[in-house]
Amino acid sequence: MAKLYFRYGTVGSAKTLNLLAVAHNYQQQEKKALLIKPELDIRFGKNNIKSRAGLEKQADLLVNAKTNLLSCNFKGIDCLLVDEVQFLPSHLIDQLREITLKENIPVICYGLRTDFRSHLFPGSKRLMELADSIEEIKSTCHFCHKKAVLNLKHLDGKAALDGPSVQLGCEEKYFPSCFACYATQLRKAGLSTTEQMATLPH
Structure with a gap:
């Protein structure tokens, strides 16, 4: 098979x-x-x-x-x-x-x-x-030298969680990120903790 x-x-x-x-x-x-x-x-x-x-x-x-x-x-x-x-x-x-x-x-x-x-x-x-x-397929975090595991969205120079999951043609808005940098960028933008993110709608 x-x-x-x-x-x-x-x-x-x-x-x-x-x-x-x-x-x-x-x-x-x-x-x-x-x-x-x-x-x-x-x-x-x-x-x-x-x-x-x-x-x-x-x-x-x-x-x-x-x-x-x-x-x-x-x-x-x-x-x-x-x-x-x-x-x-x-x-x-x-x-x-x-x-x-x-x-x-x-x-x-x-x-x-x-x-x-x-x-x-x-x-x-x-x-x-x-x-x-x-x-x-491994890659490196945009913000440090660790392995990237998440995709971080940026709008107006800061992390964002708004908008549709499917948004083609906007690659410049997304950065490969390790979890630590992902969380740090969200905190800097005043956004949700990991626990709160789990409840966000798609």
Whole structure:
């Protein structure tokens, strides 16, 4: 049976660069990797999958909440690579899991684990529950030299907890952060403690 992989990291951890490297490796071996991305991600163009390093490829399949992946023809496909998987609804994660069983095709998903409030995205939560392999793509805190584990949102030069969890095209507002720096930045902005954050609505 093929496996379902979840490779997660904070903002700026080269998740998409990793995906494109895997796609390149499949291409070099004359194998076919199908690239999937959420339809709502139009930051670099409707069909583009692009890393901050400048590398890019065209997505083969755009998905939204109405997509039925189980009706797609994956004949001749050796691997599914999913970018920005945190934006997928949980039922599409269930379908990806089923594809590994029915089609015996490995599925490798890349994305954020949590939003700027430290809450799991629905797609990421389902992957944490279903994936055979969960791997962290490590990065460094923007404010110190420790490992980043959270995504801190800044507005007008200070930490913020307001706004929607999904806000594309605003990467300059988000910073990879260790938990200590995340908490410090929130305190400086006069915002909630960790205990209070847990009750904030999405």
